[in-house]
Amino acid sequence: MSSAPTRDCFQPHAELGMSSSRGPAVAGTDSAAPHFVLVPMMAAGHAGPMLDMARALASRGAAVTFVTTPLNLPRLGRAPGDDALRIRFLPLRFPCAEAGLPDGCESPDALPGLAYLKNFHDACAMLRAPLVAHLREADPAVSGVVSDTCCPWTGGVARELGVPRLALDTFCAFSSFCMRLMSLQGVFEGVDDDRHPVRVPGFPIDVEMSRARSPGNFSGFGKVFADEVMAENARADGLVVNSFAELEPLFVDAYEAALGKKIWTVGPLFLHAMPSSVTVVSTEDADAVRCASWLESKNPRSVVLVSFGSLARSSLPQLVEIAHGLEASNRPFIWAVKPVDLTEFERWLSDDGFESRVGERGLVLTGWAPQKAILSHPATGAFVTHCGWNSVLECVAAGLPMATWPHFAEQFMNEKLVVDVLWVGVPVGVKDAAQWGVEAEAVVATREDVERAVAAVMDDGEEGAARRARAAELGRKARDAVAPGGSSERNVSLLIEKVKSTVSP
Numbered sequence: 001m002s003s004a005p006t007r008d009c010f011q012p013h014a015e016l017g018m019s020s021s022r023g024p025a026v027a028g029t030d031s032a033a034p035h036f037v038l039v040p041m042m043a044a045g046h047a048g049p050m051l052d053m054a055r056a057l058a059s060r061g062a063a064v065t066f067v068t069t070p071l072n073l074p075r076l077g078r079a080p081g082d083d084a085l086r087i088r089f090l091p092l093r094f095p096c097a098e099a100g101l102p103d104g105c106e107s108p109d110a111l112p113g114l115a116y117l118k119n120f121h122d123a124c125a126m127l128r129a130p131l132v133a134h135l136r137e138a139d140p141a142v143s144g145v146v147s148d149t150c151c152p153w154t155g156g157v158a159r160e161l162g163v164p165r166l167a168l169d170t171f172c173a174f175s176s177f178c179m180r181l182m183s184l185q186g187v188f189e190g191v192d193d194d195r196h197p198v199r200v201p202g203f204p205i206d207v208e209m210s211r212a213r214s215p216g217n218f219s220g221f222g223k224v225f226a227d228e229v230m231a232e233n234a235r236a237d238g239l240v241v242n243s244f245a246e247l248e249p250l251f252v253d254a255y256e257a258a259l260g261k262k263i264w265t266v267g268p269l270f271l272h273a274m275p276s277s278v279t280v281v282s283t284e285d286a287d288a289v290r291c292a293s294w295l296e297s298k299n300p301r302s303v304v305l306v307s308f309g310s311l312a313r314s315s316l317p318q319l320v321e322i323a324h325g326l327e328a329s330n331r332p333f334i335w336a337v338k339p340v341d342l343t344e345f346e347r348w349l350s351d352d353g354f355e356s357r358v359g360e361r362g363l364v365l366t367g368w369a370p371q372k373a374i375l376s377h378p379a380t381g382a383f384v385t386h387c388g389w390n391s392v393l394e395c396v397a398a399g400l401p402m403a404t405w406p407h408f409a410e411q412f413m414n415e416k417l418v419v420d421v422l423w424v425g426v427p428v429g430v431k432d433a434a435q436w437g438v439e440a441e442a443v444v445a446t447r448e449d450v451e452r453a454v455a456a457v458m459d460d461g462e463e464g465a466a467r468r469a470r471a472a473e474l475g476r477k478a479r480d481a482v483a484p485g486g487s488s489e490r491n492v493s494l495l496i497e498k499v500k501s502t503v504s505p
Helices: 044-058 114-125 128-136 154-161 173-185 220-235 249-259 269-273 286-296 316-329 342-352 354-361 371-376 389-398 411-421 447-457 462-482 487-503
Strands: 035-039 063-068 087-091 144-148 165-169 238-241 263-265 303-307 333-336 362-365 380-385 402-404 425-427
Touching: 035 044, 044 063, 044 087, 044 144, 044 165, 044 269, 044 389, 044 487, 128 154, 144 154, 154 165, 154 220, 165 220, 173 220, 173 249, 173 411, 238 249, 238 487, 249 263, 263 487, 269 389, 269 462, 269 487, 286 333, 286 362, 286 371, 303 316, 303 371, 316 333, 316 342, 316 354, 316 447, 342 354, 354 362, 371 380, 371 389, 380 389, 380 447, 389 411, 389 462, 402 411, 402 447, 411 425, 425 447, 447 462, 462 487
Parallel strands: 035 063, 035 144, 063 087, 144 165, 165 238, 238 263, 303 333, 303 380, 333 362, 380 402, 402 425
Antiparallel strands: none
């Protein structure tokens, strides 16, 4: 789904002020408690899990400074109990002009196009000096840095401060390990056909990937940046993964062995913040209230949610195919639409009569939608997803099967995990990765593909029942992982103790 709409960010604990000229003091905090500095990738899909990590640490007594920027700060969401947590926000000025970015480009979804992505990463790296200056004056002193793997510049911050750096991977172990091997082994060298599948050497199971489905196609700036990320991961004091041990044990163990360092699985991170309240929606959000009311009128496990995340934008020809496929499926659906041209799409809706034909069977949203609340509602039965890892985890936690429609980044790898390993998904049949930030008129899945995928994922037969049973079991394991004594709950506590022991005199 899209990132949450702009709203007031939750205020820090009363004792914790916003940034000041003297740096991130964390007043009133137990001096024996560790002080973690958290640095997310400045993008909605990365900042969300990092904020959940902040909650997980702060709820166990740690002091947390969360680094952000002025425009990203109000985009951070609010969860029950946030006011009681010792989380302080440090909004650093984002150097757009210095990096050659238009003003206001403080996250990837604000960039004019893919050509500006390098400038964006350069701007992020320029935050190093002002961040170090702030942290040198921190009271209490910084104990450790937890930063997104996509922020390799933070390795230097931790080394300057003489504290450990833990790299938070917002991908799963399966995809991260697969990408690492593909890059290190140069699997596409000498391969001329972009669609030719190549076996990934050294992976625990037989997996084949084509260049066309690979993140950044392993060339140009994407390859340079990926190499920098891997180099800093190798220097980090450990890797934190937003997954849980019971979901992908084979791949966590293999990845840990390959890195030669500890991997803490701490996910699903959002469940630490609200393990029993994922269905809560804000009465102040009209779309959320509308969704909840509409879902209440539907039968249990009858609704299909369709959403492709916050970055993907679909052309009108593709949206027309999705619409007609959903109409033909004869299933209730919520469709969260992110068109390339919203005006053009709304004109088509009016002229075509799609909404009047499907009537109360369908709900079309062109803004933000409460994805976790929709997925966890008893009326929802399946999810047509772009396979972004946050969305996959939310669906896993809800115990639902998926129809997979990957777009870019590591999403085709996540599809393999969902479909071929966990056996809780059916592919829509997309062949090639889209290029983020580049408008394309091509139709990659037809209305027949959509209708077939919805029918398969909602199948009432033996195969569908087995898929739903596996999905439900994974949902139980996800909740157990963050419950007292669960694997992820233990790992968060062990991570805190590890950092405390590292900085203890």
